[in-house]
Amino acid sequence: MDDQVQVVAPSKVYAQACNDYQPDNVQRAMDALVANLGGLDALVPANSKVFIKVNLVRDMTPEKCGTTHPQVVIALVKHLQRITPNIVVGDSSGGLYTRGAMQAVYNKCKMTDISAQTQATLNQDFEFATAEINGQVCKTCEIINAYHNADVVINVTKLKTHSFAGYTGAVKNLYGLIPGLVKVEMHSRYPDLGDFCHLLCDIEQYASQKIVLHVIDAIIGMDGAGPTNGKPKFMGQLLASQNPYALDVVAVKLFGNPWDMPLLQVANKRGLVSKDLAEIDFDFDSWQANFVPDFDIQPVTSADTFLNMPKWVKKLAKKYLTKKVKIHKPTCRGCGKCATHCPAQAIQIVDGKAKIAQSKCIRCYCCQELCPFDAVKFGKSLLYRFVHAFSRTKSKKSGK
Numbered sequence: 001m002d003d004q005v006q007v008v009a010p011s012k013v014y015a016q017a018c019n020d021y022q023p024d025n026v027q028r029a030m031d032a033l034v035a036n037l038g039g040l041d042a043l044v045p046a047n048s049k050v051f052i053k054v055n056l057v058r059d060m061t062p063e064k065c066g067t068t069h070p071q072v073v074i075a076l077v078k079h080l081q082r083i084t085p086n087i088v089v090g091d092s093s094g095g096l097y098t099r100g101a102m103q104a105v106y107n108k109c110k111m112t113d114i115s116a117q118t119q120a121t122l123n124q125d126f127e128f129a130t131a132e133i134n135g136q137v138c139k140t141c142e143i144i145n146a147y148h149n150a151d152v153v154i155n156v157t158k159l160k161t162h163s164f165a166g167y168t169g170a171v172k173n174l175y176g177l178i179p180g181l182v183k184v185e186m187h188s189r190y191p192d193l194g195d196f197c198h199l200l201c202d203i204e205q206y207a208s209q210k211i212v213l214h215v216i217d218a219i220i221g222m223d224g225a226g227p228t229n230g231k232p233k234f235m236g237q238l239l240a241s242q243n244p245y246a247l248d249v250v251a252v253k254l255f256g257n258p259w260d261m262p263l264l265q266v267a268n269k270r271g272l273v274s275k276d277l278a279e280i281d282f283d284f285d286s287w288q289a290n291f292v293p294d295f296d297i298q299p300v301t302s303a304d305t306f307l308n309m310p311k312w313v314k315k316l317a318k319k320y321l322t323k324k325v326k327i328h329k330p331t332c333r334g335c336g337k338c339a340t341h342c343p344a345q346a347i348q349i350v351d352g353k354a355k356i357a358q359s360k361c362i363r364c365y366c367c368q369e370l371c372p373f374d375a376v377k378f379g380k381s382l383l384y385r386f387v388h389a390f391s392r393t394k395s396k397k398s399g400k
Contacts, residue, residue: 009208009243012281013250015290016238018219021062021071026219029238030075033215037240040079043212044152049086051150052076052120055157055173056091057227058370059108065220065232068158070113072217072238076156077118089114090123090146094341094370097126097144097180125149128179135202136270137195142182143206153210155244159218159235159251161226161297163365163378164193166261168227169251170214170244171204178203181341184366188343191362197266204244214244216251223255223296229374235292245273246280253287255295298378324379325361325368327354331375338367338376 014036018029034040044050054068062069073089080087093105106112106122115122123146131143147153157173165172178186190196216239224230235254241247245267252258259265259275267273277284334352346360347367354367354375368376 009241011241011243011246011279013239013241013243013246015250015282015287017236017290018238019236021069021219023071023074026069026071026238027075027078030072030079033238033240034079037213040213041083043242044080044083047084047086048151049149050080050084050088051123051146051153052080052087052089053147053153053155053173053176054089054091054111055168055176056093056105056109056111057176058094058372059105060228061108062110063232064228065222066158066160066226066228066230067109068156068217069219070110072215072219073111073114073120073156074117076154076215077114077120080154081119085119087118087120088123088146088150089120090144091176092144092179092183093176094183094366095180095337097128099124099126101180102126126179128182131206133202133206135198135205137190137198138202141186141203141206142179143177144179147177147207147210150210152212153207155211155214157214157216159216159221159254161223161230163225163227163298163368164363165197165200165263166297167248167252167263169216169248170241171200171248171263171267174203174207174244175200177207184341184343187364187366188362191343191364193262194266196364197263198270200263201267201270201272211244213240213242214247215240216247218251218254225298225368225374225378228369229371229376231296233292233295235290237290243280246282249273249277249280250282250284250287253284254290255292256297324358325356325363325365326377326379327356328375328377329353331373333373333375335372337370337372341366341370 014033016029016032018025056067060066095101114120125145127145128142130140133141157170160168162168190199218235218237218239221233221235222230223233249258332353334349336349338354339347339349344360344362346357348355
């Protein structure tokens with residue numbers, strides 16, 4: 001019997017077209033979303049402490065489209081500050097969770113624009129505490145104080161590809177509630193994709209007790225080698241829902257099949273979203289007109305690939321059915337970020353360049369996510385190419 005009670009939030013999803021990040025255009029789109037929601041005062045009690053959890057995976061400029069755009073947050077805060085003056089914006093990035101490290105991220109990601117233009121403040125509490133998650137795979141987990149101290153949480157994320165999970169949106173963004181380098185430990189504890197997706201669902205189910213709204217910045221997303229080294233991709237939408245799984249389904253339908261995404265596969269098995277989409281209140285027929293046909297998404301391994309296998313089969317599957325991490329030496333500057341954040345300690349800096357011990361690599365791709373110079377590339381075995389080519393052909397023939 002699972003200790004955690006599965007929580008399914010109201011499943012109405014709202015979408016509003018927005019063509020760029022010009023302040024007036026973003027504000028109009030946010031105003032329309034808030035109006036459709038019936039106003040934020042229906043979700044946020046007066047004078048409550050609000051934590052806006054954004055996506056600040058690492059220090060990147062907003063123009064690279066790998067982090068939540070500050071203008072989206074500003075537009076949201078302008079509604080919230082009519083309800084409460086207690087608004088904190090923040091995240092735990094992939095590196096050190098310290099004042100100095102996060103201030104550098106705030107500066108580069110232009111989160112400082114938010115505190116300069118609104119009543120919101122940037123999180124300055126970099127402590128964390130153990131939470132009783134009581135999930136299917138995770139029972140306890142370190143969670144940042146910004147979440148613990150809030151009465152209400154709003155999750156504002158970015159539409160991106162993800163080298164490990166395929167896609168990152170509303171649910172995946174909540175992994176940032178885990179502080180800094182503790183993420184390294186969690187990747188080490190849950191190296192299998194299926195287990196990791198269950199972990200993400202466990203975190204979401206725990207966090208849902210405070211989260212009142214999820215927003216996806218899909219105005220300009222990222223395709224290719226996301227979540228940090230891909231390419232900006234125009235999507236033209238701002239999305240919102242109280243249900244993160246329904247929201248992720250709608251977001252993925254902008255460019256692909258939701259059931260190709262390992263996280264949504266796991267969420268479906270857990271009863272958090274159904275494949276017939278019957279519980280999602282959204283006009284999917286009209287949504288097809290917004291489909292982006294040339295969105296570059298890297299093929300991912302199914303969440304079931306490494307579950308319920310003998311250890312020796314898992315070892316072979318990981319070696320031949322996953323992308324192999326490689327370092328592009330001309331690009332590598334030997335900064336050591338990949339080595340510091342490798343859960344398996346499979347990377348060393350040798351002669352000023354990163355070197356990967358393939359026998360230790362657990363294929364979590366944290367190195368690719370955090371490399372500031374795009375020096376981490378992927379190699380694909382012949383078997384890997386064959387299996388994924390076959391999967392795509394099968395998907396097309398089956399009409400999925």
